[in-house]
Amino acid sequence: MPTAPAYQQYRLIHDIYVLLDDGDRRVLNTCNLTTSQYAVLRLLNLEKGRRLTSLSDQLLCARSTITRIVDQLEDTGLVLRVNDPEDRRAQLAVLTQKGATMLDSARATHCASVTSRMDNLTEGEQEQLILLLGKLRNGLRAQLDSNAIPDEAGC
Amino acid sequence: MPTAPAYQQYRLIHDIYVLLDDGDRRVLNTCNLTTSQYAVLRLLNLEKGRRLTSLSDQLLCARSTITRIVDQLEDTGLVLRVNDPEDRRAQLAVLTQKGATMLDSARATHCASVTSRMDNLTEGEQEQLILLLGKLRNGLRAQLDSNAIPDEAGC
């Protein structure tokens, strides 16, 4: 039986991600950042802070994972915790100046690395790919929002 | 400054992977498999075994990671370790009949789930996407083989 097209897409995306992630780890390591720390930093900016819950929702990881990553970023002075004035239960993760500088630098380094690694498509192909991937992502996000991940029969 | 197309592709693939992986974990959990265990099983078949080194190379993870995943799969009776007749240093991971049955079942479950989740592209779009992703993956693989991951200036 032929492999379903959706599954072929899935495998390709999976393989590509693994290849990219492997490179990311090496590159970000030169900035003394883990990929997780970078992912959190990327969601912050200098203007206003962001709730930890918002971060874990966006990154689809456990609350406690964010707590610990923010701990690390606070230890290295890249981020500060601030009480949310609108809700005394909540904490905001805020970029420090040092964090903003680090983020800019890491982003430039990472972006250059990614660009050099993903250079084998023509401009037209890249545009097409971005369009198709965007549609795919939006579909997946919509499913997540509608909480419609189907429970299969299981094994 | 506008975001480089390569980086847009990167972000989309990253986001899509995170969304898909989150669903994978839930689905495979119904088969009592972790995504890592499934990834290893997928690389095996009933006919002949496969060296642990080959598995870690393919999955881009540490040797010791494979050792431990194979330990787990052996504990649950899905896989057996066999001495490699061609090299007395090497071990082969071999699917058991139970493992083959489990793999078939998990694959069917997972494939159905993936297909239902990635259903928002037309057939034509899917074909295009597969072509483009395939080209991208081959480029990345080629870089890996030539060990040409560039060392950036760092931060």
Place this chain on the structure above:
DNA sequence: GAAGATTGATTGTTCAATCTTC
């Protein structure tokens, strides 16, 4: 009771060191 966040315990992954065989 629910949401935001944290902590301790468990599991998963990697790193460095070790052993055997090439």
Place this chain on the structure above:
DNA sequence: GAAGATTGAACAATCAATCTTC
């Protein structure tokens, strides 16, 4: 000395339980 594999220690991520505030 290098390659295949394993082990113990360190790090990373999750889960369940807990605390505070809504």
